[in-house]
Amino acid sequence: MIVGFFCRVVLPLYSHKYPSTHVLVRQTPALGKHLSGRSRSSTSVNHRKLVRNGEGKKSVIWLEGNIASGKTTCLEYFSKTSDIEVLTEPVSKWRNVQGCNPLGLMYQDPSRWGLTLQTYVQLTMLDRHVLPMASPIRMMERSIYSAKYIFVENLYKSGKMPEVDFAVLSEWFEWIVKNIAIPVDLIVYLQTSPQTCYERLKQRCREEEKVIPLEYIESIHNLYEDWLIHHKSFEVPAPVLVMPADHDLKKMLHQFEENREKILMANC
Numbered sequence: 364m365i366v367g368f369f370c371r372v373v374l375p376l377y378s379h380k381y382p383s384t385h386v387l388v389r390q391t392p393a394l395g396k397h398l399s400g401r402s403r404s405s406t407s408v409n410h411r412k413l414v415r416n417g418e419g420k421k422s423v424i425w426l427e428g429n430i431a432s433g434k435t436t437c438l439e440y441f442s443k444t445s446d447i448e449v450l451t452e453p454v455s456k457w458r459n460v461q462g463c464n465p466l467g468l469m470y471q472d473p474s475r476w477g478l479t480l481q482t483y484v485q486l487t488m489l490d491r492h493v494l495p496m497a498s499p500i501r502m503m504e505r506s507i508y509s510a511k512y513i514f515v516e517n518l519y520k521s522g523k524m525p526e527v528d529f530a531v532l533s534e535w536f537e538w539i540v541k542n543i544a545i546p547v548d549l550i551v552y553l554q555t556s557p558q559t560c561y562e563r564l565k566q567r568c569r570e571e572e573k574v575i576p577l578e579y580i581e582s583i584h585n586l587y588e589d590w591l592i593h594h595k596s597f598e599v600p601a602p603v604l605v606m607p608a609d610h611d612l613k614k615m616l617h618q619f620e621e622n623r624e625k626i627l628m629a630n631c
């Protein structure tokens with residue numbers, strides 16, 4: 364089964380270096396063209412979109428990062444803060460929709476099931492994005508954007524997703540982001556080395572993910588870096604706070620605390 368998923372994938376060699384201690388906030392050039400001052404927040408959405416009322420002062424943070432980079436651990440830490448609601452990724456749904464497991468099927472045969480999984484990921488992510496906010500601050504694990512720009516892109520670029528599947532998903536995605544407000548004020552990127560994620564992934568030992576080789580994690584890493592660091596692939600919809608995340612748990616918790624203000628004051 365491992366062969367079924369990965370044998371035809373041609374992957375680039377991994378050659379990045381990682382900053383180890385400091386945290387960077389990046390304002391994207393593309394963002395500046397569209398947004399200015401206060402308007403970069405959730406209130407800035409195109410008037411043609413379906414805008415939700417009463418959310419002007421609220422702030423939405425997306426937590427992005429590779430598989431097993433420590434997103435859930437970070438969310439757990441911030442979930443203890445009052446006035447923050449935390450939305451984890453709906454992975455349990457991806458593992459069980461009406462008794463079927465699209466995540467497992469995708470890892471077994473991505474060409475056959477990639478579209479199925481990614482259609483469901485797109486739907487369940489959208490469902491998360493449009494959920495009315497129950498607190499002034501929302502921290503959300505990943506986004507409909509990373510599902511498309513990282514995971515769909517990876518399936519397509521690695522030759523695992525047929526062109527027609529990619530075209531259909533792309534049209535759905537474009538329609539959604541054009542017509543539905545997807546607010547975001549800050550993207551926090553947990554920047555890890557693929558090796559770190561690979562080790563954490565093995566330690567976590569999720570059944571469906573046992574077939575994942577290091578090369579897959581490297582591809583996801585490169586797509587994240589091209590998007591959020593090098594700005595080489597797709598528009599970045601909010602400023603990016605880069606948090607080095609190879610450190611042990613103690614240091615990571617310290618780093619979360621150090622950056623608390625920066626993260627929680629995202630729309631000020």
Ligand SMILES: Nc1ncnc2c1ncn2[C@@H]1O[C@H](COP(=O)(O)OP(=O)(O)O)[C@@H](O)[C@H]1O
Nearest residue numbers: 430431432433434435436563567610611612615
């Ligand atoms: N800083 C860290 N050092 C060592 N292990 C970690 C660290 N952060 C998380 N882990 C462990 O790595 C695995 C993946 O972490 P998790 O938070 O679930 O990542 P993600 O949500 O990004 O997939 C879990 O077993 C978790 O306990």
Ligand SMILES: Cc1cn([C@H]2C[C@H](O)[C@@H](COP(=O)(O)O)O2)c(=O)[nH]c1=O
Nearest residue numbers: 429430431452454484505510514515572
């Ligand atoms: C968003 C997204 C995720 N996946 C896969 C990748 C992982 O196996 C899980 C998510 O786990 P994580 O520890 O939170 O990274 O889902 C995918 O295949 N496609 C996607 O769009």
